Amino acid sequence: xxxxxxxxxxxxxxxxxxxxxxxxxxxxxxxxxxxxxxxxxxxxxxxxxxxxxxxxxxxxxxxxxxxxxxxxxxxxxxxxxxxxxxxxxxxxxxxxxxxxxxxxxxxxxxxxxxxxxxxxxxxxxxxxxxxxxxxxxxxxxxxxxxxxxxxxxxxxxxxxxxxxxxxxxxxxxxxxxxxxxx
Numbered sequence: 001x002x003x004x005x006x007x008x009x010x011x012x013x014x015x016x017x018x019x020x021x022x023x024x025x026x027x028x029x030x031x032x033x034x035x036x037x038x039x040x041x042x043x044x045x046x047x048x049x050x051x052x053x054x055x056x057x058x059x060x061x062x063x064x065x066x067x068x069x070x071x072x073x074x075x076x077x078x079x080x081x082x083x084x085x086x087x088x089x090x091x092x093x094x095x096x097x098x099x100x101x102x103x104x105x106x107x108x109x110x111x112x113x114x115x116x117x118x119x120x121x122x123x124x125x126x127x128x129x130x131x132x133x134x135x136x137x138x139x140x141x142x143x144x145x146x147x148x149x150x151x152x153x154x155x156x157x158x159x160x161x162x163x164x165x166x167x168x169x170x171x172x173x174x175x176x177x178x179x180x181x182x
Contacts, residue, residue: 003030023039024036025039042117044120045165047123048074048126051127054181073161089126094134096136099131101128103180107123112165
C-alpha cells in the first residue's frame, strides 16, 4: 500500500465557509509526479434512525438547496467543535424532532464522499424516545413525521428516498435486522 500513498507538498485554503472549508493541495504521486487535489474539510456529522416503536420510525421532509428539492431523510447534523458524535446525535434528534432518546446505539461510521471530502458520518439508531420540544436552528425548516419502517424501505426501492445517509442507515438496519424492538 505504501506504493499508493500521495504526499502533501503544499496546502492552500481557497474558501472558508460557514460550515466547511475548501482546500487545494499539491501532492506528490507515488511515481514522483505532482498533482492537484481539491477537497472539502468537514468536521464530521451524525445521522439518527429514531424508532417510535417496533414498526415506525420518524423521517423528515426538508428542502435541500443544492439539489433544489424537498427530500425525505432521517435526522442528521454536523458535529460542533469539541462535541462527541454521541452528544451530537442526541442534540440533533432533539433539535429536529423534539424527541430525546433514552436508548441510543452507534451502528457504524462511513465516508460519504472520500474522493473530495474529509467528512466522516456516524450512524445511530435511537429508541425509547421521550417527546420534549424541537429546538431548531433559526434557519432550519423541516417537517418530521412517523412512517412504517417497511414503507421507508419501499421508498428507497422506488427511488423516492435518494439521500445517501438515509439509504445506508435504513438498509443496514434492515439487512442486519438491527431493529431494537425485535
